[in-house]
Amino acid sequence: MQNKPKPFVHRAAYYETDKMGIVHHANYIRWFEDARMDYMRQYGVDYAEMEKHGILMPVTDISCEYKTPVRFNEEVQIDVKMLSFNGVRLRFSYSIYSLHDHHLVAFGESGHCFVHSDTMHPMSLQKNYPDWYEKACSILHAEEAIS
Amino acid sequence: MQNKPKPFVHRAAYYETDKMGIVHHANYIRWFEDARMDYMRQYGVDYAEMEKHGILMPVTDISCEYKTPVRFNEEVQIDVKMLSFNGVRLRFSYSIYSLHDHHLVAFGESGHCFVHSDTMHPMSLQKNYPDWYEKACSILHAEEAIS
Amino acid sequence: MQNKPKPFVHRAAYYETDKMGIVHHANYIRWFEDARMDYMRQYGVDYAEMEKHGILMPVTDISCEYKTPVRFNEEVQIDVKMLSFNGVRLRFSYSIYSLHDHHLVAFGESGHCFVHSDTMHPMSLQKNYPDWYEKACSILHAEEAIS
Amino acid sequence: MQNKPKPFVHRAAYYETDKMGIVHHANYIRWFEDARMDYMRQYGVDYAEMEKHGILMPVTDISCEYKTPVRFNEEVQIDVKMLSFNGVRLRFSYSIYSLHDHHLVAFGESGHCFVHSDTMHPMSLQKNYPDWYEKACSILHAEEAIS
Numbered sequence: 299m300q301n302k303p304k305p306f307v308h309r310a311a312y313y314e315t316d317k318m319g320i321v322h323h324a325n326y327i328r329w330f331e332d333a334r335m336d337y338m339r340q341y342g343v344d345y346a347e348m349e350k351h352g353i354l355m356p357v358t359d360i361s362c363e364y365k366t367p368v369r370f371n372e373e374v375q376i377d378v379k380m381l382s383f384n385g386v387r388l389r390f391s392y393s394i395y396s397l398h399d400h401h402l403v404a405f406g407e408s409g410h411c412f413v414h415s416d417t418m419h420p421m422s423l424q425k426n427y428p429d430w431y432e433k434a435c436s437i438l439h440a441e442e443a444i445s
Numbered sequence: 446m447q448n449k450p451k452p453f454v455h456r457a458a459y460y461e462t463d464k465m466g467i468v469h470h471a472n473y474i475r476w477f478e479d480a481r482m483d484y485m486r487q488y489g490v491d492y493a494e495m496e497k498h499g500i501l502m503p504v505t506d507i508s509c510e511y512k513t514p515v516r517f518n519e520e521v522q523i524d525v526k527m528l529s530f531n532g533v534r535l536r537f538s539y540s541i542y543s544l545h546d547h548h549l550v551a552f553g554e555s556g557h558c559f560v561h562s563d564t565m566h567p568m569s570l571q572k573n574y575p576d577w578y579e580k581a582c583s584i585l586h587a588e589e590a591i592s
Numbered sequence: 593m594q595n596k597p598k599p600f601v602h603r604a605a606y607y608e609t610d611k612m613g614i615v616h617h618a619n620y621i622r623w624f625e626d627a628r629m630d631y632m633r634q635y636g637v638d639y640a641e642m643e644k645h646g647i648l649m650p651v652t653d654i655s656c657e658y659k660t661p662v663r664f665n666e667e668v669q670i671d672v673k674m675l676s677f678n679g680v681r682l683r684f685s686y687s688i689y690s691l692h693d694h695h696l697v698a699f700g701e702s703g704h705c706f707v708h709s710d711t712m713h714p715m716s717l718q719k720n721y722p723d724w725y726e727k728a729c730s731i732l733h734a735e736e737a738i739s
Numbered sequence: 740m741q742n743k744p745k746p747f748v749h750r751a752a753y754y755e756t757d758k759m760g761i762v763h764h765a766n767y768i769r770w771f772e773d774a775r776m777d778y779m780r781q782y783g784v785d786y787a788e789m790e791k792h793g794i795l796m797p798v799t800d801i802s803c804e805y806k807t808p809v810r811f812n813e814e815v816q817i818d819v820k821m822l823s824f825n826g827v828r829l830r831f832s833y834s835i836y837s838l839h840d841h842h843l844v845a846f847g848e849s850g851h852c853f854v855h856s857d858t859m860h861p862m863s864l865q866k867n868y869p870d871w872y873e874k875a876c877s878i879l880h881a882e883e884a885i886s
Contacts, residue, residue: 312776312786313616313769317496317609317664318562323504324474324607328754331471335753335812345753346812349464357470361508367565370611371776371787415465418514459629459639460622460763464756464811471754475607482606482665492606493665517758518629518640611790612856617798618772621765643758651764655802661859709759712808 306333320367333376362406373397385424450487453480467514480523509553520544532571597634600627614661627670656700667691679718744781747774761808774817803847814838826865
């Protein structure tokens, strides 16, 4: 039985802060990506491998709510969850917690589709890459088994 | 009578692209900021000046829908619009168009509040900085007069 | 006769600052690239076009000396100069001046080689792409004519 | 006796790549910072703590030679070494190795001075902050003991 994936941990870098003295909001979008890649890797889905097979997974939408600031050197953990997957579209959520006092720092979501790397045209993963489709389904099932 | 502000124009940089060959989605969040600063400046609201007076305007939420990719060297224009302002909270929308063929590349929104730069506590701009409150109101009125 | 190219002008963005209250040093390396692309474009060498022809021009070394800090909203101009070009290797220098008081903010250099985009192997531009070689030579000659 | 500090390990992110398919060169400058902060922390010098005491350590110069490209998802280790420290100026070197095949990916250096956080004026760490001066000296001594 699948264990819950280990959350991604990041220490806020100096270059991620801005003159307000806190991490600039655009960096969270990059943290989402770091955490998503790590989450998929833990479930056996290596995005670099996917790309080699000709599958790209561009972002179709992103959102983030900023609750409290993150300071330089502060460690945060990012919990990722696959929200939905239908073979054509995929959604993730991201909850960022401070490791300092475990409060919720930010919450966000991202939407994705699948495109052929040569044509950049959208496609059904289920139809074109049934093996990768099964892998993605297994993440969704694992998530459902956990919750 | 206030003229419509000139849209912010940006040429996609090489370092903004990723291995997919297109601009990485996190950069759009920075473009929103560039365009917002420029928009406010055209309306006579200089954010650097605001900060010197002790007012910070952090982002409380951000969202972006990505319609079509932007390529290296492609020029885009970003139309900003103040959606709402009540003295405590402020919202902007951003429409990014390609200057290549004028289609909509992306659409997004950002929410902001006001905090004291020394305490980082939220505050009412109307109550604490009536002059800056009036300036922000005048942008909203100008927007209403245009549309 | 070739006129001196117009220097690249940039306004320091909020997201480029760090908690020290000044522009983070890593951003200057990106400014070099912005300015270099613009400089080449003014001399009729479009890097996007070069890439379409199968030529990449990766950076082999970079250096920067930081003289005085750049603040948020401050405008800087970046003067680029092609230092040398032998068909295989290319060097540029970058002088960044504040438009506030025209002092030298930073000075840097970059080295480049040419590689085939399909193999990523180094090559002689002179041998493989004589037309592009001539274009690059003309920049060097123009620089010599100016100075 | 001080053990050699553990090298900093980083996995190349997707957003760090550019359309050439490799990590963009400007990101290495940020990796230097990540590795330097980690290295100092392992020697008991917490930069966030230093800043709280009113000491800033801005970069005065940076250089990097790029030997071989780094790909998305590739893990690199960054070995930092304090090269010199005289109470007023500080130098570090950085050797980046691929964990894939342990070849040298890049090599760089950074120079730093010390400034008062309130005035931004340069200062002698030895004279103004003897405790922090001793800490920095101990890193240099440990480096000499190792090599």
